[in-house]
Amino acid sequence: MEEYKDLDMTIAVFTRILDKPEFKDLEAGIVLQAYLPDALAAMIRLQDWAAARRADGGAAIKVRVVKGANLPMEQVEASLHDWPLATWNTKQDSDTNYKRVINYSLHPDRIRNIRIGVAGHNLFDIAFAWLLAKRRGVESGVEFEMLLGMAQGQAEAVKKDVGSLLLYTPVVHPAEFDVAIAYLIRRLEEGASQDNFMSAVFELSENEALFEREKQRFLASLAQLDDEVPPPNRRQNRSLPAETMPRDSFKNTPDTDPSLPANRDWGRAILERVPSSTLGNAAVEAATINDEATLNAVIDTAVEKGKAWGALSGDERAAILHRAGDVLEARRADLLEVMASETGKTIDQGDPEVSEAVDFAHYYAEAARKLDDVDGATFVPAKLTVVTPPWNFPVAIPAGSTLAALAAGSAVVIKPAKQARRSGAVMIEALWEAGVPRDVLTMVQLGERELGGS
DSSP: OOSGGGHHHHHHHHHHHHTSGGGTTOOOEEEEETTSTTHHHHHHHHHHHHHHHHHTTOOOEEEEEEOOSOHHHHHHHHHHHTOOOSSOSSHHHHHHHHHHHHHHHOOHHHHTTEEEEEEOOOHHHHHHHHHHHHHHTOGGGEEEEEETTSSHHHHHHHHHHHSOOEEEOOOOOGGGHHHHHHHHHHHHHHHHOTTSGGGTTTTTTTOHHHHHHHHHHHHHHHHTOOSOOOOOSOOOOTTSOOOOOOSSSOOOOOOOOTTSHHHHHHHHHHHHHGGGOOTTHHHHHHHEEOSHHHHHHHHHHHHHHHHHHHHSOHHHHHHHHHHHHHHHHHTHHHHHHHHHHHHOOOHHHHHHHHHHHHHHHHHHHHHHHHTTOOTTOOOOOOSEEEEOOOSSSTTHHHHHHHHHHHHTTOEEEEOOOGGGHHHHHHHHHHHHHHTOOTTTEEEOEEOSGGGTOO
16 A cells, blocks of 8 residues: 555455455455554554454454655645645654554554564664563564665664564566666655654764654654544545635635545445436526527627626625635536536546636636726726637636636626537536526527537
8 A cells, every 4th residue: 555545445455355255364464654644543444354354263464564655745646636635744743653553553452363564664663663562472463574775784683683574675577677766766765854764874873963863753752652543634525515715815626535435435426327417408408599689689688787797896706706616616516427427527537627617716706806906907897708618628618718707897608519518507507506697697509500509
């Protein structure tokens, strides 16, 4: 298990496979990363499952406990999607959680179900685990593990004290040697970081300042040790009402986090509705125009009614557009359903598109405020903006064009692409629901080629 997004599913696959009768006597292993607050809850979950397996005559399993090695990737992932960082925010918290998991696991009633691999090079943590195991009489259930080729002298000293040592290393096909190089670079970065024990390992016996630094780090992390089960940092649940975005600034809306079981259930429910979805049909039918006179009337009405919209202050338009962002967020499931039904968008493709549409609403709401006071200029809104978006981004592109025009005080006539007209309709309905007048934002579908249809 390398990434947070794999944690829950990896455990589910691991336990489901080992539940098969042919694997009842197989002692398999899995890894937990202590820099995730979720690690102790995951260990408890595995312990409960393993205890039931042992009671049924099955084999024990092994869990390797590591601190975690993909922090930069987790930081990038969180930043890209506006999710909370999955890991602890400080190295000290990670160190404490490592001890928390070890402390829970090295127990006589538990070690028979799950053997523990104490993986790492921090001599203080290794000593902590070994002394704890001896005090509780569970030495036979603990295995110490280190990376092959890193601090060999240290590894030999540990082996001499604890009796045995497992050395592990990546093994790749020569054609995929670049993967091994990437792994090596990651390890070198870890070793060079002043936050990590490895940066001091070669001078620890001679440099009193470095020894004292690592000693104090260990004591500080130990002082925080408790029996609490930390909650995860990621708790998003799309089945619950979304957080209201700020009204005086701009903040990106988070994408849906598929690593969370509640969100996967929410997504499955959407996909079940896709084959019979009729979302947007009624609005499309009501917007279909077949003659020139009706189309001209729609345009004339939009221009006339748009005057009142353009006369609103930027703050007044901003209030409506912020509500539009909230409604778009509230209808995220509908938008994903209609995009999947009409254009074949998968949830992982459609979800960022909904987030982008929500962001457009809140961003242009704040942009509208700035039009109230432009030094040396007089605000004169365009009378009408015609939006004719393509089909490939059926929500984000029409939303962005429409919301920008509305923020600037213009009436809008929008003709979604025929291949995505239902998706466009659901997006437009959200804006109407938020308070954009229907005769200021008008949707059309043109039934004849002479009127601009295709």
